[in-house]
Amino acid sequence: MQQTVQEGKPADTLLKYDDPIESTVPGNKSSADSKTLYKKIELPPLEAKPTNDDILNAILPPREWIEGNSHYIQYVSHKQSEREEVSALNKELDKRLTERQARDNPICPIREELFAQVFDEVIRQATLYLSLIHISEPTRPY
Numbered sequence: 001m002q003q004t005v006q007e008g009k010p011a012d013t014l015l016k017y018d019d020p021i022e023s024t025v026p027g028n029k030s031s032a033d034s035k036t037l038y039k040k041i042e043l044p045p046l047e048a049k050p051t052n053d054d055i056l057n058a059i060l061p062p063r064e065w066i067e068g069n070s071h072y073i074q075y076v077s078h079k080q081s082e083r084e085e086v087s088a089l090n091k092e093l094d095k096r097l098t099e100r101q102a103r104d105n106p107i108c109p110i111r112e113e114l115f116a117q118v119f120d121e122v123i124r125q126a127t128l129y130l131s132l133i134h135i136s137e138p139t140r141p142y
Contacts, residue, residue, distance in 0.1 A: 005064045005071065014092060014117035015060070015124065016081070020074040052131040053078060060124055081125050093118055 050058075062075040081089075093114060102110040 005066055007066055009065055009067060009072075010063050014089060014096070014114065015120045016077040016079075016085075017063075017074045018077050020072040023071045023073065052128070055131070056124065056127050059127060060120055076124055078128065080128050086125075089118065089121060 060076045064073045100110045102108050
């Protein structure tokens with residue numbers, strides 16, 4: 001599953017990402033850098049149990065861009081969020097809604113875009129939380 005690579009850094013988002021990884025050769029899968037970058041995107045065979053990273057990267061794919069002669073790829077964060085980070089996300093959402101002058105009525109493209117970003121962040125946090133519960137609890141027969 002390959003995404004299109006855009007020119008220039010993507011817009012800032014409310015979804016939490018890791019630091020970008022730089023590769024000097026965009027799209028060349030034979031280079032050592034690209035092998036490590038594209039490794040996370042490939043899904044394991046059906047017989048193998050997918051890892052938490054595979055699941056999260058399949059749900060929320062990494063973003064890629066080109067700046068100058070450098071190719072960057074950025075994966076969503078695989079770190080659990082703290083309570084303070086969730087509170088900060090709420091404040092950041094309110095701030096961006098005000099800055100971008102989102103309307104209060106339900107049909108507003110700005111509000112829809114920002115809520116979609118928050119929803120992706122909630123999906124990221126829930127996926128990490130559920131994988132943590134799955135690891136910490138033994139398998140129970142039902």
